[in-house]
Amino acid sequence: xxxxxxxxxxxxxxxxxxxxxxxxxxxxxxxxxxxxxxxxxxxxxxxxxxxxxxxxxxxxxxxxxxxxxxxxxxxxxxxxxxxxxxxxxxxxxxxxxxxxxxxxxxxxxxxxxxxxxxxxxxxxxxxxxxxxxxxxxxxxxxxxxxxxxxxxxxxxxxxxxxxxxxxxxxxxxxxxxxxxxxxxxxxxxxx
Ligand code: ZN
Numbered sequence: 519x520x521x522x523x524x525x526x527x528x529x530x531x532x533x534x535x536x537x538x539x540x541x542x543x544x545x546x547x548x549x550x551x552x553x554x555x556x557x558x559x560x561x562x563x564x565x566x567x568x569x570x571x572x573x574x575x576x577x578x579x580x581x582x583x584x585x586x587x588x589x590x591x592x593x594x595x596x597x598x599x600x601x602x603x604x605x606x607x608x609x610x611x612x613x614x615x616x617x618x619x620x621x622x623x624x625x626x627x628x629x630x631x632x633x634x635x636x637x638x639x640x641x642x643x644x645x646x647x648x649x650x651x652x653x654x655x656x657x658x659x660x661x662x663x664x665x666x667x668x669x670x671x672x673x674x675x676x677x678x679x680x681x682x683x684x685x686x687x688x689x690x691x692x693x694x695x696x697x698x699x700x701x702x703x704x705x706x707x708x709x
Contacts, residue, residue: 519555522570523697526616527665527685531568536575536661538597542639546574550594550637553578557592560694562615564653566660569616571697577657581650598634598658601643603627610652612666618690620681624669626655 525531539546549572557565557578567576580592608628613621629647632654636642646654656666667675667682684690688698 520552521559521695522552522556523695524556524560524565524569524615524692525571525697526618526688526690527682529697531571531573532616532660532665533663534568534573535663536566536568537573538575539635539639542637546576547637549574550576550578553594554592556694557615560615560692561587563649564657565615566657568660568663575661577654577661579650579653579657581648582653583649594637595632595634595654595657596636596639598632598654598661600655600658601631601633604629604647608652610649612652612656614656614666615694616660617665617667617682617685618692618696620667620678620685622667622670622674622678624652624656624666626652626669630655632658 553565553567553570553576556570563580563582565578567574575597577595577598578592579595580590582590584590604627606628607625609623609625611621612624628651629645630651631643631645633641633643659666667678
């Protein structure tokens with residue numbers, strides 16, 4: 519298993535809408551194993567494929583309410599869609615492996631009806647609530663090119679602007695490997 523480098527703001531793949539997976543194969547199974555390893559290696563609770571440079575509609579999630587981090591089993595959600603959102607909302611702090619050092623309170627529907635394919639490509643429909651509902655919404659947003667800060671009010675977003683600039687410049691420290699986009703750095707220096 520490989521720990522894959524994590525793509526950070528403002529790499530274009532993080533604004534891309536994911537491509538559906540049509541069939542499971544050994545290569546994809548190995549990629550899912552790498553994604554799980556990468557998420558754990560970065561102490562994350564979710565990871566979308568575009569965060570490690572793949573355009574496929576795959577995310578790894580875990581339910582942090584279900585027990586100790588080491589004991590909870592992470593799983594892949596493939597081609598996930600939210601079929602309905604609860605009217606009730608909840609507000610919790612979120613972070614993102616692609617936005618190191620940036621955390622903020624995010625308001626989201628408290629529960630969702632979600633549909634996805636599991637690692638055996640069996641269709642799953644379930645009603646999810648609590649932190650898992652939040653994690654799934656965060657990851658499904660990634661697969662649609664959306665960051666958590668897109669959900670903030672304009673004022674809160676403006677307050678995080680300097681953090682985004684720091685991430686974009688690549689001057690953030692992480693204890694997990696980040697993808698270095700040299701081409702983007704050249705563009706940045708020209709500004
Ligand atoms: Zn994220």
